[in-house]
Amino acid sequence: MTHAREMFASSPAPIPGVDTALLADTALAAFDCAQTCTACANACLGEPRLPDLVRCIRLNTLCADLCDTTGRLISRQENPELARAILQACVLVCRLCAEECERHTHMEHCRVCAAACGECEQACERVLSALPRS
Amino acid sequence: MTHAREMFASSPAPIPGVDTALLADTALAAFDCAQTCTACANACLGEPRLPDLVRCIRLNTLCADLCDTTGRLISRQENPELARAILQACVLVCRLCAEECERHTHMEHCRVCAAACGECEQACERVLSALPRS
């Protein structure tokens, strides 16, 4: 359904020493999280108890921007030090956003968003573990 | 594997009158195309016949940016006129990028990228057909 694995398999490894299937899956998880967080912010804006959701909307928006950038960056060749810095920022925002969404899991969109953030966080952690020491 | 369909199903319809599963699949196709074009530009930069690929890299980059924005925009509630304008721009850039990549299908990354652009173009066309007349 998506072309990420084929693309990574047909290209030189973006980050030398890191498995290309892992990078492909992480790029997908990052774009999936960006889409989910964008939609969650939009759904929160339509909720009757909107004032309780301000922090959720803020974190959704930050998480969407940072995951999008992460998905783009790991689709390109770059040095491990830079990959590490962006992946660490991405892990942090995914964790903050997942924690906030988990406080609102009576709303389906927050429940799904917490799951997407958790999967993106784990994928980024796996790449971080695989990065060569600089 | 992705959460787009669940998210769209749990939210008010971003564009009234348009099927939410279609919107979810189009958001996915747009982010998939953004990832693929980003990776194709990166792969082209590593090819020995780089000077032949300048137009491809330019179109990959434009297509990646516009598909990313399209994926974000259709994940939010908005008016049909604005959706129409961005989807039309997205269809155009996908067509131009697919045509250019098809001239280089002896390279696997361009072959895959042409496919991803074609799928995104078709998904956007389906949403355009479904938009209510303003």
Next chain:
Amino acid sequence: MTHAREMFASSPAPIPGVDTALLADTALAAFDCAQTCTACANACLGEPRLPDLVRCIRLNTLCADLCDTTGRLISRQENPELARAILQACVLVCRLCAEECERHTHMEHCRVCAAACGECEQACERVLSALPRS
């Protein structure tokens, strides 16, 4: 203070036949509008009468994304037809966002944001008028 005019002056014209200083100023207006809309959405989320500002936040966010993409696209060489499509979408979202912000000009952030949207809209209109007919 910014480097846009110097950059455009030192590069081949991104859109043949269009004055590079005009393109530089439009790229700046687009990024300025993206920043202003991002900050306006953030400020709206902190207002006591938040439920009245939902449409403003939605339009701020759409406008920020589209202006950002417009600023990037006109910084690159491309065909006039594609430039036309994205500039038309940008004009539309700037107009919608300015109209909404003008309903809330008792809040300084909405007053400033309406001005930034209006300037970006006018800059995009000037480039549209200068585009060669395809």
Next chain:
Amino acid sequence: MTHAREMFASSPAPIPGVDTALLADTALAAFDCAQTCTACANACLGEPRLPDLVRCIRLNTLCADLCDTTGRLISRQENPELARAILQACVLVCRLCAEECERHTHMEHCRVCAAACGECEQACERVLSALPRS
């Protein structure tokens, strides 16, 4: 010419304890760097000695994406720990991109781009110094 200082002055401080004029100037420096790097990558693609510029184009593109995200993120209220992570990544990519562009200052676009990257790096460093300890 831009509205960033007015916007930051009319909004609650995005990062408590950090001067809003400094944040406004840093957001501007980040968007200026994003624009400059985007234009530099585009100009490099038109140079006769293109194969010598591959690393420059890659770093321009990474720097454009990360600066754009940084400009957006510091326009919003967020926690200092997250601001620190993204600013550190931004400082790193600006330094790498400036170093590479400085190797090509016989081309005006690389000379201007090195300057824009250096100014963005310094602005981000100033915000990092001003961040409250978490």
